[in-house]
Amino acid sequence: MKTSSVESLAPVPTAHSATATRSSFDHRSLALLIAASNSPAWVNEHRQVAFERLESLGMPARNDENWMRTDLRLFKPQAWGPRQPPEPTEPMPVGLLAEAIAAGHGGQETFLNEPSGPVHATRSLAGKVLSLDGHVQYEQLDESLARQGVLFGPANRLLAEHPDVFKPHWFSVIDSGADWFAAMHAAFHTAGAVLFVPPGVRVTAPFYALSAITPGGVDTGHVLVVLGEGSEATVLTETAGGGGPTTRPSDGSPSPATGGFHCGGTEIVVGARAFLRIVNLQNWNDGVWHFARQKAVVHEGGRLQWTLGALGSRLSQVAQDVALVGRGAHAQVNGVMFTVGRQQLVYNTLQHHEAPDCRSDLLYKGALQDRSRLVWRGMIRVNKLAQKTDGYQRNDNLMLSSEARADSIPGLEIEADDVRCTHGATSGRVDEEQIFYAQARGLSADEAARLVVAGFFQQVFDRITIAPVREAFAQAISSRIRRLS
Amino acid sequence: MSVDSKEKLTVSGLHVAVNGQEILKGVDLEIGRGEIHALMGPNGSGKSTLGYAIMGHPSYEVTSGTIELVDADGTHHNVLEMEPDQRARAGIFLAFQRPMSIPGVRLADFLRHAVTNIRNPDRKEGQDLIPMREFRGDLKAKMAELEMDSDFARRYVNDGFSGGEMKRAEILQLAMLRPRFAVLDETDSGLDADAVRLASQSIAKIGGADMGILVITHHEQLLEHNIPHRTHVMLGGRIVESGGPELATELHKQGYERIRVAYPEAAAAEQAMTATV
Ligand SMILES: Nc1ncnc2c1ncn2[C@@H]1O[C@H](COP(=O)(O)OP(=O)(O)OP(=O)(O)O)[C@@H](O)[C@H]1O
Numbered sequence A: 001m002k003t004s005s006v007e008s009l010a011p012v013p014t015a016h017s018a019t020a021t022r023s024s025f026d027h028r029s030l031a032l033l034i035a036a037s038n039s040p041a042w043v044n045e046h047r048q049v050a051f052e053r054l055e056s057l058g059m060p061a062r063n064d065e066n067w068m069r070t071d072l073r074l075f076k077p078q079a080w081g082p083r084q085p086p087e088p089t090e091p092m093p094v095g096l097l098a099e100a101i102a103a104g105h106g107g108q109e110t111f112l113n114e115p116s117g118p119v120h121a122t123r124s125l126a127g128k129v130l131s132l133d134g135h136v137q138y139e140q141l142d143e144s145l146a147r148q149g150v151l152f153g154p155a156n157r158l159l160a161e162h163p164d165v166f167k168p169h170w171f172s173v174i175d176s177g178a179d180w181f182a183a184m185h186a187a188f189h190t191a192g193a194v195l196f197v198p199p200g201v202r203v204t205a206p207f208y209a210l211s212a213i214t215p216g217g218v219d220t221g222h223v224l225v226v227l228g229e230g231s232e233a234t235v236l237t238e239t240a241g242g243g244g245p246t247t248r249p250s251d252g253s254p255s256p257a258t259g260g261f262h263c264g265g266t267e268i269v270v271g272a273r274a275f276l277r278i279v280n281l282q283n284w285n286d287g288v289w290h291f292a293r294q295k296a297v298v299h300e301g302g303r304l305q306w307t308l309g310a311l312g313s314r315l316s317q318v319a320q321d322v323a324l325v326g327r328g329a330h331a332q333v334n335g336v337m338f339t340v341g342r343q344q345l346v347y348n349t350l351q352h353h354e355a356p357d358c359r360s361d362l363l364y365k366g367a368l369q370d371r372s373r374l375v376w377r378g379m380i381r382v383n384k385l386a387q388k389t390d391g392y393q394r395n396d397n398l399m400l401s402s403e404a405r406a407d408s409i410p411g412l413e414i415e416a417d418d419v420r421c422t423h424g425a426t427s428g429r430v431d432e433e434q435i436f437y438a439q440a441r442g443l444s445a446d447e448a449a450r451l452v453v454a455g456f457f458q459q460v461f462d463r464i465t466i467a468p469v470r471e472a473f474a475q476a477i478s479s480r481i482r483r484l485s
Numbered sequence B: 001m002s003v004d005s006k007e008k009l010t011v012s013g014l015h016v017a018v019n020g021q022e023i024l025k026g027v028d029l030e031i032g033r034g035e036i037h038a039l040m041g042p043n044g045s046g047k048s049t050l051g052y053a054i055m056g057h058p059s060y061e062v063t064s065g066t067i068e069l070v071d072a073d074g075t076h077h078n079v080l081e082m083e084p085d086q087r088a089r090a091g092i093f094l095a096f097q098r099p100m101s102i103p104g105v106r107l108a109d110f111l112r113h114a115v116t117n118i119r120n121p122d123r124k125e126g127q128d129l130i131p132m133r134e135f136r137g138d139l140k141a142k143m144a145e146l147e148m149d150s151d152f153a154r155r156y157v158n159d160g161f162s163g164g165e166m167k168r169a170e171i172l173q174l175a176m177l178r179p180r181f182a183v184l185d186e187t188d189s190g191l192d193a194d195a196v197r198l199a200s201q202s203i204a205k206i207g208g209a210d211m212g213i214l215v216i217t218h219h220e221q222l223l224e225h226n227i228p229h230r231t232h233v234m235l236g237g238r239i240v241e242s243g244g245p246e247l248a249t250e251l252h253k254q255g256y257e258r259i260r261v262a263y264p265e266a267a268a269a270e271q272a273m274t275a276t277v
């Protein structure tokens, strides 16, 4: 299954991309951005504060704990800046999840993806927001949901219309001063999507947001999801497009037609006894720089099932934090990573238990091919008050090449005395004996290898209760596996 | 009926080495379709090695000799040129002494791939699997015959199976794949008394006149319903003696002392093989 191919995109008109690439994230571009948007004043004030912070920050230092395993030497911040709206004729790359949902995947009769619990198989969406190069191209929301008070759409419009709903949460969840990327995002965010589900409203169809870029494009989308007390929702977000690895023309300037840059933020608020399933699939083409700061806050008795998928990008640095702030909150965090070529993906996760009787359960699974690199650094932090915490974190990696490298660094910081926290990490290879066994039953060596890798991910697929998502992940991974080296 | 018009699996002058060390030192064997052959011999004599070599395990290097499959019309196929999966698709089966586990892959899914490929030997990966309805019906029927709970098929291939469960799963696969020739490598070990009896009956029923079977065993019960046409004794990497069913009975009762005395050269090879380990 091939997604969002570069070839399908029309060439970027030279005049407009030339201006776009020369601009940078500076005073002038911030002023232009503010002038062009019709955001309310309080949103712009946030931008100004973040910009001041940005000006005091440099690139993260090589000895910064969070960044020491991320190779930023080839990342040139001056090469990137806000982008003009794309030409109206610019085609939108197609998202993997959107395709799977449209195809109605999940109803197939197969033992392989058979779930252990109830699963969503759906063809329809509750709403969607599509953006290209940081500009919203399309938005839609189911009318009956709108009548129930559900809000879903681009931040620009909804923050102006419903400050009462969104202002208390806007940039209150993630730390916009954490580093250069966080501050840049907070100052220059555009597009993205915001969602509010009123208390008690349960939505079964998924809300969908696609952030796409053209080759050489930039995306700084911000996602804010707020679930009112006792509500329920499913949110799927994904990324697509961008160019291949950055190649430099003879004059040494970065080529605008290649690569791409994403610097995003996601804030999630799960109200008391609310239930959110959310999936973020990073599927950029392999020249894209991806930086993301994502955090969820779960209130009393709330439940969160959060799945990250990563298939693309040239380099990714992701901070994924979950804060359990109310008694009995529960978070399940799933990660599915498949890396190829020279991709480098770095994840810093935090499960922060701030209240008693909470449960957090993280399972990241990665398969590494070629010379790729995958880093997971996880922390379970338990506050003094958070008695009866049940925390778990695990990272399993499957090495499909002897040149790939994976690092798993679990960590615990526990201040309470009545807790159960465990962690584990494994790293293994596909066993030739397994391949032979399957071959002896008539499976070709390739087919056997794909089955073994699919089996490796099954444990995490079992935890994803949205059928088209499992299907899309499984197919995308299967299509990336080559004969083992 | 001429000899060549019999469907058979033939092994001749087979020498096999592992890591450069010779394990099989010239094995000759001919199994006709519909025949049962018992292969016995002390631990480490090379019985499993023969099974692996027939199936094409990459670590078992055939240094000389041939393995051929002969069709009813007399066509010869050079098995040594085939990949393991081609051998399986050509109708050769090996029930493993120690089956491998494949975590995350349900036995049913694994078998559906296997059955599809073996029924359509030219299938390429990605082409349709056999219809679920048809497969499920077949699987359920076979599991019922083997007195297996149908939930068992939802478990991951050999993952956390008990010794006996693994062997029953191997018999289930034999029943589903219906090969022309099967090597059953200690399929009775790990089974309790009742399970061995059931296995013996099931294998007889699955095999019937349809299959050529090489039964590798240290026990007698499996042969109860599968009276061997021929019994072979392996020692030091060679088949030193062959006989009828009475040979199996003798070895079960009296062990291998007479054989070692009668074939001092093979006994010396056995000593040398075990000494290097
Ligand atoms: N993969 C291997 N690597 C190293 N040595 C091997 C390997 N396979 C077989 N051997 C050696 O070859 C000899 C024959 O082994 P094999 O497993 O064929 O014996 P067997 O007759 O099946 O014994 P048993 O009755 O115990 O199953 C033994 O000495 C064994 O250690």
Ligand SMILES: [Mg+2]
Residues within 6 Å of the ligand: B047, B048, B049, B097, B185
């Ligand atoms: Mg053996």
